[in-house]
Amino acid sequence: MPNQTPQLQIPEDEIEFDFIRASGPGGQNVNKVASAVQLRFNIQKSSLLPEVKERLTRLAGQKVTDEGILILEAKRYRTQEQNRADAIRRLNALVQQALPAPKPRKPTQPTITARAARRSAKQRRGQIKRWRRYVPQDWE
DSSP states (O other), X not given: OOEEETTEEEOGGGEEEEEEOOOSSOGGGGGTOOOEEEEEEESTTSSSOHHHHHHHHHHHGGGXXXXXXXXXXXXXXXXXXXXXXXXXHHHHHHHHHHSSOOOOOOXXXXXXXXXXXXXXXXXXXXXXXXXXXXXXXXXO
16 A cells, blocks of 8 residues: 555655554553554655655654654554554655745835834934943033
């Protein structure tokens, strides 16, 4: 079953799963069963476009290692299958966010009113600083 989004399909062989013991409550079962899932996705070696790889790396932040491997831990559920599906869902969500290119910023100019307000604020501040200046006592 390949991992897919509406616009993209990630081959299953690009995703690696490790099953680890989940932390937290669960009684003695938590010490015996590896129900948590650690999903590993090598962004650099994936079939994604270079600009999508860059956006995904930036978007994932600390979840990406120095080698470019995205690590997602899923331990919300009590079964491996549910946690595996949750990890895939989260990977899909991240990739979906990274797919569209951000809109380019259009540089704007400040309005005449904004320029005047800025200038008057600077003049007021300068006046306050002039009032605080040291005045020698023998100025008479």
